[in-house]
Amino acid sequence: MEQLVVEQGAILPDLNAHGTEEQLELYALGRLPGSGQVRLEEHLLVCAACRDKLNEIGDFALAMRAAGKQLMADSRRASAARGKRGRAIFPVV
Numbered sequence: 001m002e003q004l005v006v007e008q009g010a011i012l013p014d015l016n017a018h019g020t021e022e023q024l025e026l027y028a029l030g031r032l033p034g035s036g037q038v039r040l041e042e043h044l045l046v047c048a049a050c051r052d053k054l055n056e057i058g059d060f061a062l063a064m065r066a067a068g069k070q071l072m073a074d075s076r077r078a079s080a081a082r083g084k085r086g087r088a089i090f091p092v093v
């Protein structure tokens, strides 16, 4: 019965909609748009293969993010050094 297939699909959300490497990378970086993030998170709950992939990509993404933070910190420090010391409040990361 075709209808039964549809109902199963509704019960198991996106079980077959694996995240692409790009999606997983964006997700690991926290840059996946809201709706895509929710969908991917739901998929990750039911898909060990994508979780493994995310772990692999996550290591890389974390390194990239750390590098990005460092760059941002450097530029903040540079602008702070331009004469507004004591005024800037930096969140401690």
Ligand SMILES: [Zn+2]
Pocket: 015, 017, 018, 019, 043, 047, 048, 049, 050
């Ligand atoms: Zn998957």
